[in-house]
Amino acid sequence: MEAIGRDFDVILGSDLVYHDHLYVPLLETLKFLLLGGEKRVVFLMAHLKRWKKESAFFKKAKRLFHVEVIDTDDPPPGSRIGVSVYQFVRSNE
Secondary structure (H helix, E strand, C coil): CCHHHHCCCCCEEECCCCCHHHHHHHHHHHHHHHCCCCCCCEEEEECCCCCCCCCHHHHHHHHHHHEEEECCCCCCCCCCCCCCCEEEEEECC
16 A cells, blocks of 8 residues: 555545444555554545445444535435435544
């Protein structure tokens, strides 16, 4: 991961929380990218809740980062939920 450098302020992601066996590797990557340098980096993630098991990812993430829902779309016709946009930053910010 060192090869990508640290010349970024914002990281965008979508549909990342899908397979629960990949939650820990995703969180480890986010720790490296958000906590590894001195510069403030923001991670924005669009997410559509599909399964209850996804709450485990967000519980773990909230132990590491300040996680906030910054926007939620209205559900499309025929659906009960819309897409939410989450912001992750260092906990001390």
